[in-house]
Amino acid sequence: MPIQTMNDVQLLVLASMSMGQRIRFIREIMGTLFGKEKYTTKTLATKLQVTPQTLTAIERGDSLNPSFNVIYGLAKAFNVKVEVFTDEYYESKPIKPFTVGFVDEDEEIDVDWENDDPEDKSPSVKPEDNSxxxxxxxxxxxxxETRIVTSHLTNNNINPVRLVETLCRITMELQILDQSSMDKKHVQFSDLKDNPYNLAVRRYHSLLTEPEEFPLGQTEYWNNLIRQFNEHARHYQKQKEVQ
Incomplete structure (x- = not known):
């Protein structure tokens, strides 16, 4: 039964995306469930009687006013409600999980949104809301040699939007430093292709979709590592002074 329920991580990723990105994200999941060749833009375009360029433009965000018939057709092809493509769907907290796919590859079913267990009050806990x-x-x-110049820990918790914004600003500052260091005597235009915000969003997506690349450890262990480094640095500095 190739039906998949969106988990908390996938819902967070979808919440941070545009409509076109959500369509591509779900299309790729459908490709994983039923075969990528069945869910290419070309294959879907044939079923929806539009050009592949039309779907590509929607996914890229180049089509600012996509036809409702096309969006509805995509929702039907994925067996989801049209609402899951919209920003409004992800404004509710916790975000309501939904399924994609079909019980039978050739069967189309309607998802019953009213049959959720009313007694299920378990919260959708997201680490990003408690960090x-x-x-x-x-x-x-x-x-x-290396030294710590400054450190700071926020007093208040931050949400994913604030995290991305902060990553964006830091990335921008580092890009400016890198670019200006290429020619310290003259002001010059940057040839960087990736803007800081896109880089920050991609990093945030990686945190959610590739947790093995960003393993979590105990805070006390991290604090011990910093203390050990500072102790080593003080000892190293004294040795230099003696020499």
């Missing part, structure tokens, strides 16, 4: 942001700024010298 603060910490920042360390370090100097790394050409002779192999």
């Amino acid at each position: 603060r942001l910490g920042l360390y700024i370090t100097q790394h010298f050409d002779n192999g």
Whole structure:
């Protein structure tokens, strides 16, 4: 039965996307369930009697006013409600899970949105809603030495939007430093293709979709590592002074 229920991580990713990105995200899931060749833009376009370029434009966000008939057709092809493509759907907290796919590959079914268990009050816990942001700024010298210049931990919890915004600003500052260091004597145009916000959003998506690349550890262990580094640095500094 190739039906998949969107989990908390997938719902968070969808909430941060545009309509076109959500369509592509769900299309790729359908491809995983039923075979990628059955859910290419070309295959779907044939079923919906539109051009592949039309679907590509919607997914990329180039089509600002896509036809409702096309959007409805996509929803039917994925067996989801049209609402799951909209921003409004993800404004409710917790976000209501939904399913994609069909019990039978050739069967179309209607998802009953009213049959959720009313007694199920379990919250959808998202680590991003219960976290603060910490920042360390370090100097790394050409002779192999490193020191911590400053550190800061926010007093208040941050949400995913604030996390992405902060990553964007930090990324932008680093890009400016990298770009200006190429020619310290002249102002020059940047040839960077990726804007900081897109890079920040991609990093946020990676946190959710590739947790193995960003493993969680105990805070006390992290604090011990910083203490050990500072103790080593003080000892190293005294040795230098003696020499």
